[in-house]
Amino acid sequence: MILQNLHTHTRYGDGKNTPEEMVLGAIRAGCASLGFSEHSPLPPELDPDGWTMAENDMARYRSEVLALRDKYAGKISLYLGLEQDMDSSVTEGPWDYRIGSVHGLHADGCYFSVDNTAAVLRDAVERCYGGDPMALAEAYYRKLSQVAEATGCEIVGHFDLLTKFNEDGAFFDESSPRYRKAALEALEALSGRGLIFEINTGAISRGYRTAPYPAPFLLRELRRRGEAICITSDSHSADTILFGSAQAAELARSCGFTESMVLTEKGFLPQKLV
Numbered sequence: 001m002i003l004q005n006l007h008t009h010t011r012y013g014d015g016k017n018t019p020e021e022m023v024l025g026a027i028r029a030g031c032a033s034l035g036f037s038e039h040s041p042l043p044p045e046l047d048p049d050g051w052t053m054a055e056n057d058m059a060r061y062r063s064e065v066l067a068l069r070d071k072y073a074g075k076i077s078l079y080l081g082l083e084q085d086m087d088s089s090v091t092e093g094p095w096d097y098r099i100g101s102v103h104g105l106h107a108d109g110c111y112f113s114v115d116n117t118a119a120v121l122r123d124a125v126e127r128c129y130g131g132d133p134m135a136l137a138e139a140y141y142r143k144l145s146q147v148a149e150a151t152g153c154e155i156v157g158h159f160d161l162l163t164k165f166n167e168d169g170a171f172f173d174e175s176s177p178r179y180r181k182a183a184l185e186a187l188e189a190l191s192g193r194g195l196i197f198e199i200n201t202g203a204i205s206r207g208y209r210t211a212p213y214p215a216p217f218l219l220r221e222l223r224r225r226g227e228a229i230c231i232t233s234d235s236h237s238a239d240t241i242l243f244g245s246a247q248a249a250e251l252a253r254s255c256g257f258t259e260s261m262v263l264t265e266k267g268f269l270p271q272k273l274v
Contacts, residue, residue, distance in 0.1 A: 006037060016236055016238075037099050040085050041058065065078060066080060085102070086101070102143050107128035157200065199229055199252055205244065257273060
């Protein structure tokens with residue numbers, strides 16, 4: 001079995017460790033391979049907190065990962081990827097893969113992140129959506145439905161990211177017909193394209209959730225449609241490279257999946273979930 005994580009952040013963005021420290025953490029965790037997926041640059045007005053990679057760091061990021069690939073050859077396979085945000089300019093490769101993600105929404109003349117803090121999300125609901133959280137959810141899923149065309153991704157990142165602060169139902173009733181209609185319409189728009197949908201444990205390791213993204217009803221629908229999944233930790237530190245992978249695999253199995261995709265030198269290949 002190939003132990004792998006393809007959703008990895010470093011100090012080039014909002015991660016805590018250098019790329020080499022992440023490689024060493026992956027080796028300690030027993031990974032056969034590791035993919036780097038730093039956040040694509042956003043303009044300053046969309047990234048006031050500086051959580052994405054700076055435009056002038058792009059070349060250095062690329063060269064550092066490729067140098068580490070050579071340095072650790074024979075110990076671990078390394079892949080050069082990018083988490084391409086829909087609000088970034090599409091960055092030309094070559095990349096080994098891209099994760100396509102939606103992190104923010106434009107509304108009422110402002111831009112806000114859906115996964116910054118619960119307070120930011122609550123303010124956006126009141127200020128931009130007339131106190132209607134379902135309107136925000138509908139806007140998020142409308143935007144997500146376009147992520148493949150906008151980013152050229154192979155992997156769809158954290159499908160229902162807007163639920164980061166919602167495990168107690170603080171914002172959305174995720175069982176409501178209105179919410180599920182919006183989510184399932186986005187899923188339908190992305191289906192049948194050969195995409196891979198990640199099961200992402202990142203919010204668990206950072207203390208926001210107790211369950212991975214996406215929700216079981218979405219995973220069951222992905223399985224019904226014959227879509228592919230991969231398991232990622234959305235790791236921001238060297239000690240969380242494989243965080244929650246067993247929990248994610250169990251969730252996948254409970255929703256009917258028997259395989260997950262891994263990236264190899266021959267491209268993405270399925271492997272049995274164990």
